[in-house]
Amino acid sequence: xxxxxIQKLFDNTQDIQRTYMFDLNIPDxxxxxxxxxxxxxxxxxxxLPSRGTEPIESVFMGxxxxxxxxxxxxxxxATTFEEFQDRKVSxxxxxxxxxxxxxxxxxAATVQNKSDLVRTITLQLYGYDGEPINGGDKSKIEFYNAWxxxxxxxxxxxxANDSVKYGVTFQYDRWELK
Numbered sequence: 197x198x199x200x201x202i203q204k205l206f207d208n209t210q211d212i213q214r215t216y217m218f219d220l221n222i223p224d225x226x227x228x229x230x231x232x233x234x235x236x237x238x239x240x241x242x243x244l245p246s247r248g249t250e251p252i253e254s255v256f257m258g259x260x261x262x263x264x265x266x267x268x269x270x271x272x273x274a275t276t277f278e279e280f281q282d283r284k285v286s287x288x289x290x291x292x293x294x295x296x297x298x299x300x301x302x303x304a305a306t307v308q309n310k311s312d313l314v315r316t317i318t319l320q321l322y323g324y325d326g327e328p329i330n331g332g333d334k335s336k337i338e339f340y341n342a343w344x345x346x347x348x349x350x351x352x353x354x355x356a357n358d359s360v361k362y363g364v365t366f367q368y369d370r371w372e373l374k
Contacts, residue, residue, distance in 0.1 A: 217322040217324065218242060219320050219322075220319050221236055221318045222315050223318075227291075228289075228295075230284040230288040234284060235277070235288065238279070239275055240277065241275060241276040242276075243274040244319075245371050246270050247267060247269055248267070249267060250267075271367060272367055272368070273319075274364075275364045276361050276362065277362045279361070289344055289362070289364060292343070293347070295312075296313050313343055315343070316342065317338070321335050334374070336373075337373055338374055339371045340368060340369050340370050341368055343367055343368075344364065344366060345365045345367040346363075346365045347362055348362065
């Protein structure tokens with residue numbers, strides 16, 4: 197009868213991935229009044245995306261068969277950003293939304309192409325040592341053609357003891373594990 201040695205299993209197992217070891221990078225935010233690194237340190241939460249496969253149903257003589265079909269994405273990335281007194285997060289997100297649809301000028305676009313409105317957002321995952329997990333292999337998720345879909349409202353409260361945090365939802369076309 198084989199002997200079961202739990203310590204041997206633990207010795208050969210890598211460390212767990214921690215939920216707090218990540219950063220979210222949105223490039224070229226200087227156009228909206230905030231430097232990329234300033235936005236990175238203010239992102240407090242991000243949700244790893246889902247991916248599924250839509251089934252294709254085939255019926256023959258009363259029997260159903262299923263085949264793997266096209267990939268299905270949620271197409272949204274939920275994040276939370278903590279605001280500082282300089283209000284750079286809310287100002288930058290507002291400027292990005294204004295570029296998409298300028299409510300002060302009856303919706304007149306300030307740019308001509310979708311490529312001017314979207315960014316490739318990168319969610320980088322880190323190990324406990326502060327280095328990208330797996331030596332950088334498959335350690336980041338890139339969200340292509342992302343733009344601000346919604347900045348949620350924030351309740352201010354005299355009785356609370358918390359910082360201002362904005363829930364921000366980004367819409368994207370697809371994501372890849374890199």
